Structures are given as C-alpha cells and as structure tokens.
Amino acid sequence: MRLLPLLASAIVTIGLTTVLNIQLPIGSTKSPRLGYFLSPQHGFWKNAEKINANFDASIFADELKGNVDVYMDDRLVPHIYADHDEDAYFVQGYLHAKFRLWQMDFQTRVAAGRLSEIAGADKLSIDRFFRRLGMVYGAEQTEAYINEHNPVMKATVDAYSAGVNAYLKQLSPEDLPFEYKLMNYSPEEWTPKKTYLFLMFMSYDLTGRSASADLQLTNTRDYLGYDLFNTLFTNQQDSLDPIIPKGTVFAKPSITPIQPLGVDIAYLKKQDSNLKATAVSNSPEAPDKNNGSNNWAVSGSKTKSGRPILCSDPHLGLNLPSLWYEVQITTPTHSTYGASFPGSPAVIIGFNDSLAWGVTNAGRDVLDYYELKFKDSTQKEYWFNGKWQATTNRQEIIKVKDSADIVENIAMTHWGPAMYDAHYQNPQSKGRNLAVKWTGHNASTGVETFYKLNRAKNYDDYLNAISLWKCPGQNFVFASKSGDIAIKQQGNFIARWDRQGDFIMPGQDSSYDWQGIIPNDENPMIKNPERGFVSSANQKSVDPTYPYYLGTASSFPLYRGISVNKRLSNMNQITANDMQLLQTDNYNVFAEAARPALMKFIDPTKLSPDANRMVSIMTSWNLYNNENEKGITVFKIIWDSVETSVWGDELTGSPIPLTAPESYVLLDQMNKDSNWSVADDITTKNKIETLKEQVNVGVEKATKMLLELEKEGKLSWSAFKATRVLHLTKIPALSRLNLPIGGGENIINATTEAHGPSWRMVVHLTDEIEAYGLYPGGQSGNPGSPYYDTFINYWAAGKYYRLLFLPKEKLVANDRTKWHIQFKTI
C-alpha cells in the first residue's frame, strides 16, 4: 500500500464526488446536483423521451373494479373507456400524474403556501400571503363538508387520488419528472385535500384580485378624495352591452340591501381628501387583471346546419405545462370530452353526447376587507357589536428549506381570518388590522358541478348542475343538440348596496356585513333569446336596472363584449369555421371608437414631423391587431401616453402606487366634455392645460418612445407585444418566447404578453358532434417530450384540431388512434 498517494487520491475522489452531489449556490438560486443531474442513468437524460416513443402499456391496479381501456390518439389525448365511473376517475388521476405530475404537485404547493419548503426563504412572502388569506382554511372547509355530506363526490375524489398515488407507487427515482431533478426534491403522496387546494387556487385566480384591488382603491380614494375618485373611477360605462340584453326586466329582488347610516363619512370618506399614503410596493400576488374569457352560443336559427354552435375560450395566464389537459371519459353513465385540470377529476370545459358548456369569469366582487380593533397586542379580543369578542387562533406552520419553520398565528373573527395585523403588513395595508371575508372560504362542492355537467342530458340538468356552483362566480354558457341555448351567471353573489365592498369596510359592528346571498333564481340568466345567440366576455352582466350592485366597474372589461355581440348580431348561416375565425378575430373595437376621439384633439400644425409621421401610421391602420401591423403599436403607445398626461399628474404624487383609471373613462370624457378639468396638469401652478394640449403633449412623448422602438425593429405588433408561454418556474429555456401572434387587450383574440386564450373550443351540436379545440401547450408536461409544446405554433396561427369524440369501436378503428394502455385488475 502506498499511503500518501492513496490518501491524496481518496481525498480528491471523495471531494469531487461530494461537490458533484450537492447543490451549489449560483447567485440567489442553486444549481442542480451536477453529477446526479448529468448522469445518463439517473439524471435529466432519462427524461429525454424517444421521438417515436411507444405509449402502449399494461398496468395492473388492485384498486380497480373492472378493466379500463385507454386509447391515445396522435396528439396524445387519452380516450378513457371504463365500466365503472370511479375507475374512470382513477385512470384520469393516473394519467394526469403520468403526464403532469410535477405541475400538479407544484400548483397545489403554491395554493397551500408551501413553496418555501422546496425553494427556500425567498418564497416566504408568497407563502405567508396565501396562508393568511385562508387558502388552506377554505380547502379544509370543503374537504370536511364533502367527507360528511357528499359520498359520491368523496368517492370520486378518492378514486382520482388513488389513481395519482398508483402512478407514484410504481415511479422509480430515475423516472422522476425533469423539474424535480433540476430543483432536487421529490413528489409526495396525493390527497383529496390537494384537489380542493387546487380548486381554491382557481377561486383565488378568478376572484382574488379584490384582495389587492380593495386596498388599492381605498388608498386611491384616500389620496384623491372621494369626488375626484368617483370621477376617475366612475361605475358608469356609457357603451356597455351587457350579457343580459339592455331593457330586460328583472324580478323584484327578494333582498333589499340597505346602506348603513352615515356611510358617506364612515365608509366612502366623502369629507376627506389627501389622507396621504405612506410607503411603496404592490401586493406581489395579484391575479392578472385580464383573467377573463369569451363564450357564446348561437342557436340553430343562425347556423347553416340549423343546429347550435357553442364556443368557449378562457383567458388565463399562459404557462407550460398548460393548466389544461384534454381527455375523453366514457362510462356506461356518460361520455364526455374536453379540457380537464391536472389536479381535479372530471372535464371542466367541454361537451358530452347531448350538450356542450363553457365558462367565463363573472368578475363579481366576492371578497371584502373589514377593519378590526383589537383590545391589545395579544389579539385575543376584538371590538364587535358593542363588546369585546374572543378570537380563535389558527396556526399555520410554514416549513422553510435550509431554515427554521415560520409560524403564522392568525386571529379568526366573525368576518374571517385577520389577514393583516401587527405581524403581517404590506405598504398597501398601511398598518391596519384587516379581516378578510371571502366566499372562497366557504365549503364548496364545485367538483360536483362539473361531475353533473359531464352527465347532463338537457337544459334542466344543466341548470341543476350549475345551481351548486358557489365560487368563483362564472357565466355558464350552454347549448344542446335539441336546440336550446342559454347563459347563466352563477355563484354565491352578495346582495350589495352601491359601492359596498369597493373599499375597506368598518368592522366594529355588523352594519357593514353582507345582508344576504342573492338567491340562485335571481342571478342573471337568459334562455333561447330572440336575437339567436347568448354571449359573455366578462362585461357587466346586466344594465343598471338590476337590483343588486355588481362591484366596481374596473372589474368589468367593456370592449370584447361589444365586439362579440356586434359580430354575432350580423352573422347568419354560421359554420364551425366562422366561429373559429371569430374566436381568433383581431378587430380592435376600442380603437375604432378611440382613434377618432383622439384625432379630434390632435393638431398636426403643432406636432413635430416625427410625431406627424407616427400619427399617419396610426390613421392609415386597418384597426386589426394583426401580427405585423404597426398602427396598433403606435395607437397603443399614443393612447397610454395621453392617459398619463391627463391623469398621471393626479396619481404620481403618491408614495404608494395607485390604481390607474380605465381607458373608457377618458374616452367617454373625450366624447362628452372637451373641457374636462382633470386634464389640467396640477404640477404647473400658473397655467390651466386643456385636454387638447394634453393630447398633443402625449403624442410628442409617445413619439420619442416610438422612434426608439422603430430603431430596434419592434414597431410591428407581435414584436412589440412579444407573447410568451412561460414555464411555471419562469426558466426561459423551458418556455416559448416571442410568438408570432396578434390580438391583445379589448380584442376577441385576447392574447397579451403572457396571457390569453388558454383553451379554444368550438362545438357544433350536430348528431355526431363536430368539435374543434386546442390549448397553447402540449399533452405532456415533460420538457424532454416532443409532445411538450406541440400545439403552440398551431395555436398562434389561429388553427384548430378536430377533436376525436367517438364510441370505443369507432375510436379503435380510427387511423388517428395510436396507442393502447390497458388497466387491469389483478
């Protein structure tokens, strides 16, 4: 033995092995364990799927009641044929896990406030936010309720969970999804609670904007004073074309919400102005303002075939792996096809052999803050209805990677969790003690709505299925083979008085409490209207004669609805192809109204030659937000710049970023009142600027930016907009960037930078259903699979796939059917 060389060599070997076996710090993140990650038998290479992989398989599962056949088509969409409903959901869980495990695990960790557990203290702020908002609390309410009262849903979610876990059980370490290897952690057992957490996340995504908007509006109102606030944030929308046509007569309301006495002073704060705000920052978690959607159905009277056509395209953040996973589920009780959520059983947006349904977000305000007065810093008592009431303490323990646990003690009150208190503040909450009351906290059987829609045969079944729906409020559109079309706004909506809940409300007595939930049969709805179509695009569902307050107008985008209704009114002899063209339509109805309004104020003799050139690019534009148009880029930048010159001076003095008013407010003023006082630049003391001057200032400022963009070659719309589909980790290499696609805000094709139509579906309700659809992603969540982003180019190009929805024998014989996965009992 040669001791010295042996020792030296052993130390180097062990040292190198160790270095390659740990995560090394790179900046604020950590590298993968390089030796493990690069090992061809353990690491990422194992995730590099064969281009021509064969997905045939036989799987044995003793949880099954019978055998299940799954056929995968050429787009890797599974068609599940099961003899028992529960078996179908078991297999759906198994397939979700097989193709989307990491994503399901990750998204439910976000919802549960458990990111720090895998990503470290960096993510604590997100975790604390979700814990304190009551995400886990809400999921627990739902779980307890379903376990006790709803055996069918319990069995459904249990079977789904068992399917996920059956996949996990046979998963060997080298086959872990790519992201686990990259970030160095492992999946854990699936539970029904994770399904409910996932659904809580959707509630948050679609109604949680109030969690930051209510604070911002309160601060904005305090800063501007109520009068100016009410001008800039008016609830009046002159051009509104509601979901339920104007002039519809509503039944007498069963609840008459009564404004508390003294609301002007105690709540609206009409007497105060410029209660200066203090610090800086935004709530980092606010859901995208554009979370919305289009859906519509046209009746047979307007179609070429004489049968209804239903369309639905939910607009959400665009991510890889996609939120959606296509599936067909066929059992003796039903046969359905559509987009499902990895994380939840059943089809969420789709159709069955009798009818089709789709959803858009209702946008109604269902989350409020109440200001609390605690007796002392222990937060054991708070003042309510004239006496000190006891709180209960809810403990949330956040595990943090490489660090000690963080414990959140949350005081639970009459209103709900005390989200903001001495221990948890952000600049927007400004030191207040705020309890949050949210319909999302209530037990919800949302899964059952989809379970029943999957099985619905007719209009009554549809109404019955959606009557169970509570949160997030949705517009459920419906069309059946038998010829009915309908739309109903459904959810637990609060019977509000005017502006109730727009701002933080006083919480020291029950006078500001919700006075009731609007009964289901008073929710806006319409069936087989004379105009031959129903539609929704997140606009206000009703005109001001509806007896309840909907929430602040900035939650209801105006223009897509106008576009959809205008186009549908003028269409006849409609085909499925026409509907595809409408879903991907790029016409800018806002610019149609705003451009002439702008031109009224633009004075070419006062503009520089460059500005005049830009204005002429804008005026010669065809009003379509198409990929290569430059006019839209110019229009958008000029419009935004004019907005800034008009009200930027009013808002920028605040140390807290305030909410900007909506574009329609300026447009309505331009059309009504060219002497609008807000136009004055309040930073110039001795001069009163007119709207005309401000528009021209705005155009000149915009021109500077436009010249820069022109130099960089980014004047064409898609280059400027740079639409992307980001991987959930935001790693660019796993994402698709700079997609060639038009559309945008206010456009039916609502594709903005990182947001847009997340699933496009067109269903023609002929005897054999003719359906088209796709989402910007791919059926496999594995970045190493050719099926990872298969649909994205097609989606960007506005094309569709014909969806295969067939009985078993026909599907087996179809030449697009490629693989067979057999699930067998032992």
Place this chain on the structure above:
Amino acid sequence: MQKSFSIYFKLILTLFLTALLGYAVGLYGNLPWWSFVVTNFMISIVIVQKPVNAFLSGALGIGLLWLVLSLVIDGQNQHILSTKVANILPLNGSFSKLIAITTLIGFLLGGLASLTGSFIRKEK
C-alpha cells in the same frame, strides 16, 4: 512483448468490466448515481494495475459509458431536452458541449476512483 500484451489486455478487460459494472449499478435508481465510484474502486483492488493504467481503464470505462449512453439518448430525442438543458446551464444551447461535460464527469470521477483503488495493492 508478452508482458506488454498482457498489460494492454488487462487494461482493456478492466475497462469493459468497469463499464459493465458501472452500467449495472446504474440500473438501480434507488442506488446513488455515484455507485460506480465504489465499483471502480473495488475492481481496481481486485485487478492490480499500474496507477496510470488503473486510472485510464476507470476513466475510459465510465467516460465512454456515459458518452455512448448520452449520445444514444440524445439521438433518439433529437436534441429536444439537451438543447434546453444546455440553455439552462451556461453552454449556449450546445448539446455537444453538454455531452462533452457529461462524458468528462464520468471520465474524471471514474478514473479517480480506480486510481484510488490501485494504491491499495502493489503490482507484483
């Protein structure tokens, strides 16, 4: 002549044995990825070689194994994942560099493990 032939024969035999055992322990996902360090070390104790030759047989055994495996996988995947990983790691999206680094890790660690073992017993 006889002697040098047997040295090369031994080197090549050891190389193949190293690759074979390294591959075999790699099949078990529950074993750590560095299991070949142990097998290389043991082979080197059993088959006595000069340190240089031991290093070479271990380095080439694992290095070539990793090269061939990654090349085959990457070819069948048409570089989909390797290109992405080579963009996540600072390799400018070059799958060739990624394969080179994979090979290098196998080469170095495999060689060092065998070298260490070779110091346990003296060549007769």
